[in-house]
Amino acid sequence: MNRVSWIDNLRGMSILAVIFLHCMIAVNQQAGHFTAFKELVNQLLAPVRMGLMCFVSGLFVASGLRHGQARYLRNKVSSILYPFAVWALIYGGLKWTFSAMANHPQSPLAIALGHLSGGDITWFLHSLFLFFVLIIPVRRLPAALVLTLCVAGAVLLPPVPPDSLFASFDNLHLNKSLVLFAFFYSADWLVRQDIDIAAFAQRRTPLLLSLIAFMLLAAFSLWGGLRQHSPWLLPLALPSIPLFVALACRINLRAVNYVGRHSIVFYLSHYLAIQVCSKLLRHDGHSAWLADLHFVLAFSVALALPTALCLLRAKGWFDWLFTLKRKGQPQLAGV
Template sequence: MEKQRIDWVDIAKGMCIIFVVMMHSTLGVEKAAGAEGWMHYVVAFAKPFRMPDFFMISGLFLGLVIDRPWRRYIDRKVVHFLYFYILWLTIQFLFKAPGIAAEEGAGGVASAYLMSFVEPFGTLWFIYILPVFFLVTRLVRRVPVWLVFAALALFETLPIHTGWTMIDEFCGRFVYFFAGYAFAPFIFSAANWLRQRPLIGLAGLAAWAAAEYLLVFTPVPPMLSSLLTPEAFMAGGRGGWSELPLVSLFLGLAGAFAIVATAALLSLLAEANPLHRALSWLGAHSIVVYLAFFLPMAVARTVLLKSGIITDVGTISFLTTASGVVGPVILYALVQWSGYGRFLFRRPAWAIIDRAPQKKTAAVAAE
């Protein structure tokens, strides 16, 4: 059974990818400028739900395909992402290699490249870990849902910080992916319920936003500061209540559902509405943006900071974010128009190990 596109799911994915690009763009600009701008507060507000919502939505349709034959499952859920990881790791290294070589020599470049198969490289860690989530979910699908969810919630709550991205992100993020898979029927029903009751949805989102703001920007008292880890001040974190154990889990789940609710309400807009069309397109092609945003983001950041035309750090961060989102869209359009470079966003036949007919979906939508 093939997944059918649902507009609010695409809208939610579109929102998610914008938040991801925003975080990388804003923090990169602020690091280079040595100062924070107004966009930092948006990034900080989104931190509790920025990745939980992406993972939850990634698991929503897994129930439709989890019982596929193993060969097809491996092809769609492991080889699929492995191809794009290796491809775009190599592309990114073409830009990073000169700097690495200047500091560590040619041996350092080769070592860093090979190490990227153990420790995911830069922004690509999301598609590096997704195949692991797909495999583990399939292996535990016969285990009672409540038991798996409880164990994963415990992993998220415990202070597990080994320094190895695979372990740390598995423990911190898998609970949200599994929630998307295990509770998909409830999530879809709730979204449809909210679409019929938009005023209730808006009131609920207002209450959530107020609670999110208070918990993110209210510092924890000194007596609880020992519970904060260094990660509480990374990726836009402010060291507030939102970074405490259990609170972060609750806000991750609540925030992910808030994105679902927001997307469900936005889907009520006419399909011709520019906002509806833009977010839906970005959602349907979210992995295109995720794979390719690093270069236009870096170029925009460098040009804007060095030109001196704009001095406000927040505005530079905003324009860098826009470049990181629009740049991949332009690249994808050029690829589609010219017919060259389609391998950048679609697996070629030689990289497919299962030849069963599959639906021709946009770009590299999660199959």
């Protein structure tokens, strides 16, 4: 599958949703007049936000494997595992350096294990690399069996014990990864069925059914009492995808497309800006207007830093932060 605009748009939309979510950390959960809007948007998108990123990545499994399994795996090491290692060192090093100032200090071993087990801020690349490896044997299995196993595993797998060395900010990250693998696998399955996903998503009946599925999903997210990556939401979350594909096909915003084309830069680096803002943008909470200003500033900075890195990367600087490949080497799409 050739890379087309709707794919970059969809990825850009999901990345922006992640940055929007993380901005609440930057302002210490005080978003002023944006608070109600922020909570509504984040709750509505919670069941599909990361799933859409996994879905987009899964679209490129088939095209990658056509170049041979060895090259496919080398590409994933260069474009996913390598930047994961680099940014695990960056974020882990910063956490260790400032551990004494943190509310919950961690030992260097705990910090390292948090990243290596996929339980820290770099968790998405950790899971995504495993997805690209796991999909090779799993794609031979019936789709119904794979999706059933994803749900069953996410339900039955116990959380990481909170007193374990592998404990992190999300001790259900293994369960979450099983749910997200369902999105990843579904994308690859659709490609293997030779379905024109964009055309299908824009047909009236599938689009209407997808809208209904998302409305039901929204109702469960807002009032159902289920956590955001609950496996019980998958029967509604997966059918909701065509709605977002149709939106990505129709959106015509260069900024969104730009974020999608440079998704790995925005995903990995925006959190640095978030962390800086969380230390600098402090106030007493009495002024909602000041909280508004802080939220807008945090969101702007979280976009500005990755954009600056993209511009510098285009000039040949800092490319080593995001890929092991040198310029001029062929690179398979997918990240």
